Amino acid sequence: MQVVQGEQRSREADQPSSPVVRFDATRALALDCGINLAPFQIAYQAYGRLNATRSNAILICHALTGDQHVANVHPVTGKPGWWEAVVGPGKIVDTDRYFVICPNVVGACMGTTGPSSTNPATGEPWGLDFPVITIRDMVRAQAMLIDHLGIDSLFSVIGGSMGGMQVLQWASSYPERVFSAMPVACATRHSAQNIAFHEVGRQAVMADPDWRGGRYFSDGTNPRRGLSVARMAAHITYMSDVALHRKFGRRLQDRAVPTFSFDADFEVESYLRHQGSSFVERFDANSYLYLTRAMDYFDLAADHGGVLAEAFRGTRTRFCVVSFTSDWLFPTSDSRSIVHALNAGGARVSFAEIDTDKGHDAFLLDVPEYWDITRGFLESAAAARGLPVK
Amino acid sequence: MATVSPTAAAAAGARAPEGFRVDHILVADMVERGARVLDVGCGDGDLLRLLELRGVDGRGIELSREGVNRCVAKGLAVIQGDADTDLGDYPADAFDYVILSQTLQATRQPRVVLEHMLRIGRHAIVSFPNFGHWKMRLQLLFRGQMPRTEHLPATWYDTANIHFCTIKDFVQLCDEAGAKMERAVALNPWGRPLRFHAPWWFWNLFGEQAVFLLSRRK
Numbered sequence: 001m002q003v004v005q006g007e008q009r010s011r012e013a014d015q016p017s018s019p020v021v022r023f024d025a026t027r028a029l030a031l032d033c034g035i036n037l038a039p040f041q042i043a044y045q046a047y048g049r050l051n052a053t054r055s056n057a058i059l060i061c062h063a064l065t066g067d068q069h070v071a072n073v074h075p076v077t078g079k080p081g082w083w084e085a086v087v088g089p090g091k092i093v094d095t096d097r098y099f100v101i102c103p104n105v106v107g108a109c110m111g112t113t114g115p116s117s118t119n120p121a122t123g124e125p126w127g128l129d130f131p132v133i134t135i136r137d138m139v140r141a142q143a144m145l146i147d148h149l150g151i152d153s154l155f156s157v158i159g160g161s162m163g164g165m166q167v168l169q170w171a172s173s174y175p176e177r178v179f180s181a182m183p184v185a186c187a188t189r190h191s192a193q194n195i196a197f198h199e200v201g202r203q204a205v206m207a208d209p210d211w212r213g214g215r216y217f218s219d220g221t222n223p224r225r226g227l228s229v230a231r232m233a234a235h236i237t238y239m240s241d242v243a244l245h246r247k248f249g250r251r252l253q254d255r256a257v258p259t260f261s262f263d264a265d266f267e268v269e270s271y272l273r274h275q276g277s278s279f280v281e282r283f284d285a286n287s288y289l290y291l292t293r294a295m296d297y298f299d300l301a302a303d304h305g306g307v308l309a310e311a312f313r314g315t316r317t318r319f320c321v322v323s324f325t326s327d328w329l330f331p332t333s334d335s336r337s338i339v340h341a342l343n344a345g346g347a348r349v350s351f352a353e354i355d356t357d358k359g360h361d362a363f364l365l366d367v368p369e370y371w372d373i374t375r376g377f378l379e380s381a382a383a384a385r386g387l388p389v390k
Numbered sequence: 391m392a393t394v395s396p397t398a399a400a401a402a403g404a405r406a407p408e409g410f411r412v413d414h415i416l417v418a419d420m421v422e423r424g425a426r427v428l429d430v431g432c433g434d435g436d437l438l439r440l441l442e443l444r445g446v447d448g449r450g451i452e453l454s455r456e457g458v459n460r461c462v463a464k465g466l467a468v469i470q471g472d473a474d475t476d477l478g479d480y481p482a483d484a485f486d487y488v489i490l491s492q493t494l495q496a497t498r499q500p501r502v503v504l505e506h507m508l509r510i511g512r513h514a515i516v517s518f519p520n521f522g523h524w525k526m527r528l529q530l531l532f533r534g535q536m537p538r539t540e541h542l543p544a545t546w547y548d549t550a551n552i553h554f555c556t557i558k559d560f561v562q563l564c565d566e567a568g569a570k571m572e573r574a575v576a577l578n579p580w581g582r583p584l585r586f587h588a589p590w591w592f593w594n595l596f597g598e599q600a601v602f603l604l605s606r607r608k
Contacts, residue, residue: 318467319467320462336479339469340479343449343469343479343480343484344481344484346426346484348449348467349449349467349469350458350461350462350466350467350468351468351469351470351471352455352458352459352462352470353455353470354455355455369455369459372459372463373458373459373462375463376460376462376463376464377462377463379463380462380463380464380465380466381465383465384465
């Protein structure tokens with residue numbers, strides 16, 4: 001698939017290059033906002049083979065700006081899958097042994113129904129007519145996909161950041177369908193600080209005159225600058241101060257002295273601008289609004305009378321919670337409250353705080369200690385599940 | 391709290407035929423089948439694994455990430471945490487037994503830790519090296535230096551063991567912390583229990599380590 005020009009809608013929105021399951025009006029998605037979304041579709045990637053007892057399926061939940069292309073070349077950017085180092089034949093998430101599924105979330109822009117998809121009622125992109133969705137809606141849709149694939153119980157549900165929120169929601173909503181769960185670098189609720197950062201991003205998008213109240217596709221524009229600024233601001237929150245300094249310091253970009261202008265004199269400025277501009281090539285601005293909103297609304301305890309432990313009461317799922325020392329977006333204290341709630345509910349939970357300076361982004365990166373615990377957790381869970389061990 | 395069991399070496403020479411440490415087997419023998427157990431400072435999870443083999447529902451807390459990793463790889467449910475700071479987060483009566491194996495002397499506040507254990511569990515099991523053992527006493531008496539033994543080889547300035555005690559000291563702590571002693575065993579340097587009906591002074595002199603089964607005093 002070719003790179004699509006910004007002013008056009010990505011063909012991936014309606015006709016993705018990955019498998020799609022279409023749900024007709026008889027199988028509507030009941031959203032938290034009260035609307036029944038129908039028809040709708042879920043685009044997903046699958047790797048490996050489902051075994052005869054249908055007991056080896058792993059669901060990977062992607063993060064805010066991720067998608068279903070975990071372990072294959074991305075159809076828009078041409079880059080390797082976002083977790084290709086971990087997912088594949090003989091790798092930690094071994095596709096020779098497990099059936100790995102990664103769906104694009106509802107509200108996103110890579111083939112699952114979202115604001116850039118065509119609204120069947122109008123023939124136009126949904127835009128802001130798309131209903132506001134929640135993490136629970138995403139998970140509800142994923143459960144419909146899993147049903148469709150004929151899988152009763154998932155061997156494991158894994159995800160980081162917004163993906164981790166989905167993992168927690170899965171374990172809470174469908175405890176009997178989740179044998180093991182690995183929520184990484186996440187929280188059971190979005191903090192005020194995180195909501196604040198998201199609001200900055202959304203305001204940047206909406207302040208771009210090309211946003212046009214969300215109807216930019218119809219108007220032939222695209223709020224590239226706004227979305228780019230949103231991505232730049234967010235990207236800072238994904239890294240630690242130490243990592244930024246190690247990577248860029250105060251070094252100048254391709255020049256010996258400052259230019260006394262507002263050019264990208266510093267390497268870090270150039271890097272952020274690149275992050276922003278490459279992001280808009282593959283992501284829809286309205287999807288960014290909807291998905292950040294879904295994260296803001298996430299509060300698992302509030303759904304259970306304010307008592308987080310109630311969200312996991314009586315669960316038999318095996319949990320492995322992971323946080324990173326330099327992650328200030330979802331700090332270790334967030335993961336510890338997950339662990340305390342699971343403990344109070346008597347759950348079988350392990351927890352490790354990985355020492356790294358890579359910040360929140362560590363959940364996507366090569367951090368050997370993190371990979372070790374992922375491997376150990378999956379291997380032992382496989383043994384407990386009666387799956388063939390390596 | 392120490393990163394590894396400070397006296398792991400203590401039992402190195404004392405392994406039962408199945409490969410489990412004799413002191414671990416002794417602790418495991420105190421636990422009823424089917425019980426819910428929290429092992430505080432569980433190290434590499436050897437004791438937890440033994441307990442689970444015996445049908446116990448076990449959980450662990452371990453300070454070192456390496457230890458947590460090894461436990462997780464064994465299929466154990468272990469949380470990275472610190473006995474001194476994290477026990478307060480556990481609700482009362484969450485477990486049937488809370489075990490502190492060879493770790494008490496490495497905590498900053500042994501009394502607080504013991505009180506939490508008695509609150510969280512119906513029973514507490516504590517094992518620790520006895521600083522009142524005759525070898526220790528002789529070293530202090532004749533050499534005038536902090537004792538170092540084959541099993542506790544660290545110097546005073548780099549040891550993780552900051553709160554050594556004797557069996558007699560621990561009995562006194564139990565009294566002050568409101569613990570009722572249900573069973574006590576002193577072990578010789580080979581990890582074998584000392585004579586059952588020996589008086590306290592005998593245990594305090596010849597026990598190299600001790601294991602106590604406690605409960606909350608009504």
